[in-house]
Amino acid sequence: MNLWTDLDQVPSGYGPSVVTIGNFDGVHRGHGAVLRRIVDLAHAADARAVAVTFHPHPSRIHRPDSAPELITGLADRTRLLAETGLDATLVVEYTLEFARQTPEEFVVAYLSGGLGARTVVVGHDVRFGRDNSGDLSTMVELGRAHGFDVVTVDDVGQEDPPDDVPAGHHRWSSTYVRELLAAGRVRDATEVLGRHHRVRGTVVHGDARGRELGFPTANLGDVQGMVPQDGVYAGWVLRPDLVEADPGNMDAVLPAAISVGTNPTFDGAERRVEAYVLDRTDLDLYDEEIALDLVEHLRPTVRFDGIEPLVAQMHDDVERAREILLPPAGQTAPDQPDLR
Structure with missing residues (x-):
């Protein structure tokens, strides 16, 4: 897997690609299922599968006093991303300047421009751009304008969760893993992480x-x-x-x-x-x-x-x-x- 820590490191004319965006903290089983789907979509389209992630976590910049503790360090996160079969990961340095971009500026610089995206895969609750002003409908509109399709993915969770799994945690999530680790329940965290x-x-x-x-x-x-x-x-x-x-x-x-x-x-x-x-x-x-x-x-x-x-x-x-x-x-x- 190619690992880039700056947009300038992406080769000129890179693409076509299938791109997804996320923090991917912990790279748990839900992340893995989504990322493997992206890899399959990319292979079917003779394209490259790429993840865009952020470091530090955006919450560390916007609300440092209440930012969650990260499940994995950056080195382990990129290693785990590579194991899903991705062709490349772009680690974007998250700063206030980066956060000031409009949704369209982000899409043009990073997705359609920098990575040659032909498909962008996001969750239904995606937010991006200045003040999180971009949402799913924004991404679809920008895709039409800049030459890429948008595919949405549903959260992945346990098909038959145990009785003690709290409501709202039937899906695999980084938040749930943090709660389990904070309670010392490393055996249960293993079930969500897959390791x-x-x-x-x-x-x-x-x-x-x-x-x-x-x-x-x-x-x-x-x-x-x-x-x-x-x-x-x-x-x-x-x-x-x-x-x-x-x-x-x-x-x-x-x-x-x-x-x-x-x-x-x-x-x-x-x-x-x-x-x-x-x-x-x-x-x-x-x-x-x-x-x-x-x-x-x-x-x-x-x-x-x-x-x-x-x-x-x-x-x-x-x-x-x-x-x-x-x-x-x-x-x-x-x-x-x-x-x-």
Whole structure:
């Protein structure tokens, strides 16, 4: 997939193309279904399939105090978009200047002009241009004027949702994923995303308290991806450089117990994400970028009355993580990480 971060990077005369527009935060199963349809439309028309997305999220510019936490960082979002079969993604830097464009200015610069759009695929509730003044009827009118058709797509959701799925969340949505992660329900988020939720960051030095207790942890700095509710989780540590070089390397993907929180037993104030690789005390991951795939919530964060009960609980957390990730032969297959 071609990845462009500026309209000037699009080759002159690019097209014809089938283009869709969206934030695609999390690239969940609903996004995937729509994007695969766009790819099919493009192939049938001997055209290129292109997604236009934005960074930062428009809400970060217009209402930064109430902007939602993003499910995925930009690197993971573009990687996931590529996996849908798109020919190209254009990441538009979202600024106030960009937002001041009229609907027609946006269409001419980015769709009919820059990307050679012959078909534009949007949802029924599409809004675009200055003050969100453009809607579906505007897009249809501009399509007639500038040589492209408009195709609308319906939201994609669960055909038979469980009883505990709230009203309004039967469709796959980024909002629902955020609510699930905020509640620590990473197993349910997996169902909507179609994969385990992932955060990533560079391993930094912490207090070394875990090592002193016999559970050395990798502490993530500059975390990308939405951090779920405080608690302890079973999950996987992925080392992207090793995965790319040798996916079969035993140290490329490792089972882990993952802690999110402030470490209240020691009066911690800083919220941290840290992972203990099961049964490994020999790993040196400092300054390495790693990813964490969160599989299942084990327990909430609690304050313990001393070191002994804390260590006893950590042993229990490790055993539960092992049961989930590495069950004995003959039992249900483990929740495997996504190596992409």
